[in-house]
Amino acid sequence: MLLPTETVYGLGADASNPTAVAAIFEAKGRPRFNPLIAHVHDVETAAGIAAFDDRAQALAAAFWPGPLTIVAPVRDTTAVCDLARAGLDTVAIRVPGHPLSRAVLAAFGGPVVAPSANRSGRPSPTTFEDAFAETGDKTAAALDGGPCQVGLESTVVAVLDGPVRLLRPGAVTRAQLEAVVGPLAEADNDAKRSPGRLALHYAPDAPVRIDATAPEAGEAYLAFGPWPDGEGVFNLSPSGDLAEAAANLFAFLRAADRTKPVGIAVAPIPDEGLGEAINDRLRRAAGFVG
Numbered sequence: 079m080l081l082p083t084e085t086v087y088g089l090g091a092d093a094s095n096p097t098a099v100a101a102i103f104e105a106k107g108r109p110r111f112n113p114l115i116a117h118v119h120d121v122e123t124a125a126g127i128a129a130f131d132d133r134a135q136a137l138a139a140a141f142w143p144g145p146l147t148i149v150a151p152v153r154d155t156t157a158v159c160d161l162a163r164a165g166l167d168t169v170a171i172r173v174p175g176h177p178l179s180r181a182v183l184a185a186f187g188g189p190v191v192a193p194s195a196n197r198s199g200r201p202s203p204t205t206f207e208d209a210f211a212e213t214g215d216k217t218a219a220a221l222d223g224g225p226c227q228v229g230l231e232s233t234v235v236a237v238l239d240g241p242v243r244l245l246r247p248g249a250v251t252r253a254q255l256e257a258v259v260g261p262l263a264e265a266d267n268d269a270k271r272s273p274g275r276l277a278l279h280y281a282p283d284a285p286v287r288i289d290a291t292a293p294e295a296g297e298a299y300l301a302f303g304p305w306p307d308g309e310g311v312f313n314l315s316p317s318g319d320l321a322e323a324a325a326n327l328f329a330f331l332r333a334a335d336r337t338k339p340v341g342i343a344v345a346p347i348p349d350e351g352l353g354e355a356i357n358d359r360l361r362r363a364a365g366f367v368g
């Protein structure tokens with residue numbers, strides 16, 4: 079099922095059903111070693127599936143429902159099947175905030191795995207139209223929740239041994255997390271701890287050039303802040319607002335790509351607050367993080 083969340087559209091399936099989960103990997107062309115996020119309706123359900131220590135409980139209390147995913151030791155290995163976890167002894171879990179996904183999760187009762195609804199390696203869809211164009215032909219049902227408010231995927235943190243580790247910067251910022259659990263450890267390149275960080279991600283068809291103060295001939299331009307309107311110009315936020323830029327990022331990468339430019343140049347984005355997650359996605363789209 080195509081499922082709107084506040085971050086991006088997901089492609090959802092019963093987390094306990096290996097056949098349904100296999101169909102998700104197939105529809106996305108996703109490597110099987112990259113585990114999925116289980117979405118649940120409330121923190122009680124989450125704590126039945128994953129072992130939450132005090133820090134995980136505090137993070138859940140602070141940010142759920144909302145755009146935070148917590149990776150913790152798995153307790154119930156049937157509710158979220160082995161295939162969904164890529165065989166790991168941990169599970170990624172989140173309680174989304176979008177009313178439509180909440181209604182589906184409440185009605186279904188159990189965990190729903192939902193990766194972003196793009197085909198593997200492509201930008202995540204943030205509108206119903208983009209989601210439907212990516213994987214709509216592979217799904218039995220599609221819910222239109224309008225444009226996603228946040229537009230960037232959830233922040234992923236691992237709450238295991240040692241300090242809380244940031245696996246994927248996202249909608250909940252580093253400063254917001256550190257206010258709850260203190261200084262974060264960085265993600266290492268250990269494939270087991272952060273498998274999703276190894277693949278090329280978020281890439282449109284046209285090559286992406288980041289930190290570009292101006293476009294070159296034939297390039298589309300994703301501006302940030304004051305910039306003259308013109309053909310091939312997509313301004314992420316004329317006022318320089320990072321939340322607005324985050325909400326527009328993937329939709330504008332797609333819109334720019336549709337103009338079939340020789341490349342997509344992207345203005346420098348400040349690396350603070352939500353800018354950390356935006357720059358993470360842009361570096362991957364540009365192929366700088368392999």
Ligand code: TXA
Pocket residue numbers: 083085086087088089112113114115145147149163166168169170174192193194195230231232233234245246270271272273274275
């Ligand atoms: O905002 C979001 O998180 C969206 C919406 C639909 O909820 N979902 C999403 O799912 O972005 P996906 O599958 O595109 O990204 C999940 C990320 C991947 O980087 C994956 O490697 C990581 O979470 N992940 C899942 N399980 C993990 C685990 N046990 N340990 C470490 N990382 C894990």
Ligand code: MG
Pocket residue numbers: 193194202
């Ligand atoms: Mg994804």
